[in-house]
Amino acid sequence: MEMETKYNHKSVEEGKYESWVYSGYFECGHTNAKPFTIVIPPPNVTGKLHLGHAWDTTLQDIMIRYKRMKGFDTLWLPGMDHAGIATQAKVDKKLQESGIDPRSMKREEWLKVAWDWKKEYAENIRSQWAKLGLSLDYRKERFTLDEGLSKAVRKVFVDLYNEGLIYRGTRMINWDPVAKTALSNEEVIYKDIEGSFYHIKYPIVGTEEYLEVATTRPETMFGDNAVAVNPEDKRYQKWIGKNVILPIVNREIPIIADPHADPEKGTGAVKITVNHDPNDYEVGKRHNLEGITCINLDGTMNEVALHYEGMDRFECREKLVEELKEKGYLLSIQNITHNVGHSERTGVPVEPMVSKQWFVKMRPLADKVLGNQKDKKNKVHFLPSRFEKIMNHWMEITYDWCISRQLWWGHQIPAWYKDDEIYVGMEAPKEEGWVQDEDVLDTWFSSALWPFSTLGWPDKTKDFEKYYPTSVLVTGYDIIPFWVNRMTFQGLHFTGQRPFEYCYIHGLIRDKLGRKMSKSLGNGVDPMDVIEEYGADSLRYYLATSTAGGTDLRYEEEKVRSTWNFINKIWNASRFVLLNLEDYQEEMNLKDTDKWILTRYEKTVKDVTKYMDKYEFQNVGSILYKFIWEDFCDEYIEMAKFSLNDSTTKQVLLKVLKGILQMLHPFMPFVTDEIYSRLPNSKENIMVSVYPIYEKSYVFESEEEKVTDSIQFISTFRNVKAEHHIGKDYSVVFQNKEDYSFISKRLKLEGHIVDACEKSIYYPVTYKNYSLYLYDEKEESKEDEEKKQKEIESLKSSIQKRETLLSNENFCKKAPEKLVEEEKKKLELEKKKLAELER
RNA sequence: GGGCGUUUAGCUCAGUUGGUUAGAGCAUCUGCCUUACAAGCAGAGGGUCUGCGGUUCGAGUCCGUAAACGCCCACCA
Numbered sequence: 001m002e003m004e005t006k007y008n009h010k011s012v013e014e015g016k017y018e019s020w021v022y023s024g025y026f027e028c029g030h031t032n033a034k035p036f037t038i039v040i041p042p043p044n045v046t047g048k049l050h051l052g053h054a055w056d057t058t059l060q061d062i063m064i065r066y067k068r069m070k071g072f073d074t075l076w077l078p079g080m081d082h083a084g085i086a087t088q089a090k091v092d093k094k095l096q097e098s099g100i101d102p103r104s105m106k107r108e109e110w111l112k113v114a115w116d117w118k119k120e121y122a123e124n125i126r127s128q129w130a131k132l133g134l135s136l137d138y139r140k141e142r143f144t145l146d147e148g149l150s151k152a153v154r155k156v157f158v159d160l161y162n163e164g165l166i167y168r169g170t171r172m173i174n175w176d177p178v179a180k181t182a183l184s185n186e187e188v189i190y191k192d193i194e195g196s197f198y199h200i201k202y203p204i205v206g207t208e209e210y211l212e213v214a215t216t217r218p219e220t221m222f223g224d225n226a227v228a229v230n231p232e233d234k235r236y237q238k239w240i241g242k243n244v245i246l247p248i249v250n251r252e253i254p255i256i257a258d259p260h261a262d263p264e265k266g267t268g269a270v271k272i273t274v275n276h277d278p279n280d281y282e283v284g285k286r287h288n289l290e291g292i293t294c295i296n297l298d299g300t301m302n303e304v305a306l307h308y309e310g311m312d313r314f315e316c317r318e319k320l321v322e323e324l325k326e327k328g329y330l331l332s333i334q335n336i337t338h339n340v341g342h343s344e345r346t347g348v349p350v351e352p353m354v355s356k357q358w359f360v361k362m363r364p365l366a367d368k369v370l371g372n373q374k375d376k377k378n379k380v381h382f383l384p385s386r387f388e389k390i391m392n393h394w395m396e397i398t399y400d401w402c403i404s405r406q407l408w409w410g411h412q413i414p415a416w417y418k419d420d421e422i423y424v425g426m427e428a429p430k431e432e433g434w435v436q437d438e439d440v441l442d443t444w445f446s447s448a449l450w451p452f453s454t455l456g457w458p459d460k461t462k463d464f465e466k467y468y469p470t471s472v473l474v475t476g477y478d479i480i481p482f483w484v485n486r487m488t489f490q491g492l493h494f495t496g497q498r499p500f501e502y503c504y505i506h507g508l509i510r511d512k513l514g515r516k517m518s519k520s521l522g523n524g525v526d527p528m529d530v531i532e533e534y535g536a537d538s539l540r541y542y543l544a545t546s547t548a549g550g551t552d553l554r555y556e557e558e559k560v561r562s563t564w565n566f567i568n569k570i571w572n573a574s575r576f577v578l579l580n581l582e583d584y585q586e587e588m589n590l591k592d593t594d595k596w597i598l599t600r601y602e603k604t605v606k607d608v609t610k611y612m613d614k615y616e617f618q619n620v621g622s623i624l625y626k627f628i629w630e631d632f633c634d635e636y637i638e639m640a641k642f643s644l645n646d647s648t649t650k651q652v653l654l655k656v657l658k659g660i661l662q663m664l665h666p667f668m669p670f671v672t673d674e675i676y677s678r679l680p681n682s683k684e685n686i687m688v689s690v691y692p693i694y695e696k697s698y699v700f701e702s703e704e705e706k707v708t709d710s711i712q713f714i715s716t717f718r719n720v721k722a723e724h725h726i727g728k729d730y731s732v733v734f735q736n737k738e739d740y741s742f743i744s745k746r747l748k749l750e751g752h753i754v755d756a757c758e759k760s761i762y763y764p765v766t767y768k769n770y771s772l773y774l775y776d777e778k779e780e781s782k783e784d785e786e787k788k789q790k791e792i793e794s795l796k797s798s799i800q801k802r803e804t805l806l807s808n809e810n811f812c813k814k815a816p817e818k819l820v821e822e823e824k825k826k827l828e829l830e831k832k833k834l835a836e837l838e839r
Numbered sequence: 840g841g842g843c844g845u846u847u848a849g850c851u852c853a854g855u856u857g858g859u860u861a862g863a864g865c866a867u868c869u870g871c872c873u874u875a876c877a878a879g880c881a882g883a884g885g886g887u888c889u890g891c892g893g894u895u896c897g898a899g900u901c902c903g904u905a906a907a908c909g910c911c912c913a914c915c916a
Contacts, residue, residue: 003875005876006876007878197916213916216916217916265916272916339915340915386843389842390842390843393911394912397913481911508910514908546853546864550844552909553852554851554852558865559851559852563864565879568879569876571875572876573875573876576875611855614855616855618852619854626862626863715881718882719883722870722881722882725870748873808896810895810897813896814895815896815897818858822859
């Protein structure tokens with residue numbers, strides 16, 4: 001079938017993915033070669049993939065496709081994450097919208113709904129992966145709640161518990177009052193918000209005086225245990241040990257001395273609410289204060305808050321301030337901007353709460369990572385390397401990880417209770433009367449095991465033996481604390497090895513103005529829409545080559561369009577080659593121009609391979625773009641038009657085109673497959689063809705230079721001709737006996753060449769050994785003379801600069817000889833040109 | 840407060856270990872329908888590489904310093 005005259009991404013991409021999957025090309029285990037493994041960062045089963053996913057997965061697909069063509073046994077393992085809080089929130093919302101109160105359901109009933117949800121969204125995600133062309137081995141697909149992965153989770157929990165690295169305890173934790181669950185520190189996002197600083201009068205018992213206490217959270221005063229002042233603070237020293245009366249509540253609490261009170265902040269006297277503030281909790285421990293809880297788990301006030309019982313915490317704040325004002329306790333209100341922790345998932349301000357939860361003791365695990373990172377051979381290598389610091393810093397300051405979540409969607413904690421006894425084990429105890437912990441584990445607890453749990457661990461499977469540790473992990477820098485760090489310590493602890501050799505970090509996708517893409521701004525771009533308009537190949541190439549590693553990417557549709565143009569260029573160049581391929585023969589009799597393109601091609605193969613091995617796709621992109629568009633299309637194809645009957649030309653065209661397609665294939669799998677399949681003798685599919693290998697026997701330095709010089713001369717000629725607006729009436733006189741046949745053909749000089757010309761207006765065109773005079777047939781203008789003078793001036797100054805440089809002894813002594821020689825040559829050339837101009 | 844990143848053409852970005860006249864896409868200007876491609880071809884204009892100081896024969900690149908913007912961590916009564 002003939003190729004269409006324009007690249008049509010829809011018809012090219014149609015049906016290809018299905019045939020790839022069917023053919024089994026994506027499956028690992030075809031060879032005994034060295035394995036190359038990537039586990040996909042499992043997307044959450046909460047929605048559609050966004051551009052960030054498209055970027056992240058494209059990078060991985062490029063690595064996998066490259067390594068596959070390089071002969072590795074590649075495994076790219078797909079999977080998805082149950083995403084505890086996020087999914088539960090979505091399922092709940094859906095139920096509520098249909099008039100059902102999710103919490104009135106039985107756990108089992110609710111889970112059934114959640115699994116249906118999961119199924120639907122997993123299908124959707126798979127179809128998006130297909131659109132992107134990802135070469136995933138679906139036989140190995142995993143889900144974080146799979147039986148196998150659950151087993152790994154239980155094993156890790158039980159082992160850590162037995163080693164004393166998991167414990168249950170009452171601590172102050174971050175509480176999400178909407179999701180009604182505990183959170184880890186990483187799930188709390190601090191945001192600057194406008195707030196008020198309320199100055200409240202706390203009367204001192206037995207006096208007429210009072211302490212002025214400033215707080216941003218007056219509603220917590222029902223739980224106040226004390227007022228703290230700094231022991232060094234002269235203003236308050238006399239009151240230490242006395243009591244104050246809590247307004248409204250009318251409860252006496254002591255004035256204590258504690259360094260936590262900062263004399264510079266607020267009034268220097270700070271109310272201590274042991275159960276509702278992390279710092280106060282520490283103060284409480286130091287002073288043996290019994291905490292008083294005044295807020296319920298759903299964010300409403302409890303009975304301690306007297307007549308505010310049942311009221312939402314923020315409404316209570318408002319009403320309470322009014323009451324304080326009425327009763328004369330409110331001294332002033334100051335407007336301030338302060339940082340308040342919000343739940344990453346529900347977005348509401350978190351409530352510090354004292355609660356019994358499960359924790360992972362982090363110190364020993366983190367130390368193991370820090371130790372391993374000192375081992376250059378076995379550490380996780382970050383790309384770019386600076387991101388290692390982020391992980392190491394986290395390991396240094398990390399503290400115990402709260403892993404229990406009061407949710408239904410997740411791995412239920414493998415702990416059973418009977419009276420005061422606790423049993424932790426892989427399975428429920430056999431005796432009667434044991435009740436399993438209702439809570440589930442933090443989603444990241446199972447994600448942390450992903451690189452090995454997906455390969456069958458803790459069983460000693462063949463996959464685990466062969467494909468672990470994985471080769472590269474690809475993710476955004478925002479996920480380092482949540483995931484990369486935790487995979488690293490769990491991997492080291494349980495497998496004794498790093499979970500991945502390299503950790504390739506990319507940035508975030510932003511909109512054209514540099515803003516994060518978000519639902520609230522409405523600036524999100526659906527990758528499926530982009531694929532519809534420009535094709536997956538355009539999107540992939542754009543995403544992979546537009547930015548250097550680790551930096552953010554501003555999405556620009558114009559650039560995707562420009563990539564489409566590039567593919568259209570490749571399409572048409574291929575069309576040209578294929579249209580001229582009849583009578584194709586297997587003999588090679590290389591001309592200079594063939595040697596020129598082959599030399600450049602080999603250099604391209606060498607450089608591209610170098611950068612592919614370093615995963616520097618931006619560099620690969622620019623090298624390929626330049627080679628394909630400029631060298632292959634603009635020059636070689638144009639040259640080839642003069643020798644299309646030559647079998648060698650055809651063969652060179654084919655050889656270079658084939659290599660181009662192969663090097664582009666990891667970036668644009670669909671269109672390269674389409675064109676490659678049309679090439680003669682392409683028996684195998686491009687994705688399992690052998691990646692081009694640098695061949696020195698096709699490098700011809702002197703011929704390359706010779707042809708490059710003529711190309712430079714051609715370009716100089718066109719430049720002069722265009723600069724002086726010379727139309728079709730002109731004559732040329734060659735100044736020496738070089739071979740101009742090739743140049744004449746490219747410039748279509750035939751009919752313009754004369755032996756000599758009488759006209760006085762002429763322009764010298766000189767490049768290296770080539771030199772001719774260009775005569776314009778129209779009259780000389782003043783403008784032309786000015787231009788000529790300008791050129792003379794700039795030549796003179798350039799000559800001067802070079803002479804100064806060359807007369808510098810240090811330069812001649814210290815600079816590389818080659819550079820000095822080149823400078824000398826250039827100087828001579830310029831002098832020659834100047835002489836021509838001034839003749 | 841600690842750390843990191845960015846700052847290069849009108850816009851978005853490259854620029855490998857210091858070495859010709861700092862590159863690309865888009866945009867702009869000029870001339871071309873030259874049959875692979877007008878979503879193209881051939882040319883052109885546009886940058887004191889954020890400022891200052893230093894090392895060097897030579898600095899966008901290395902060192903120091905200042906600024907602007909952004910991010911992370913910690914603190915945040």
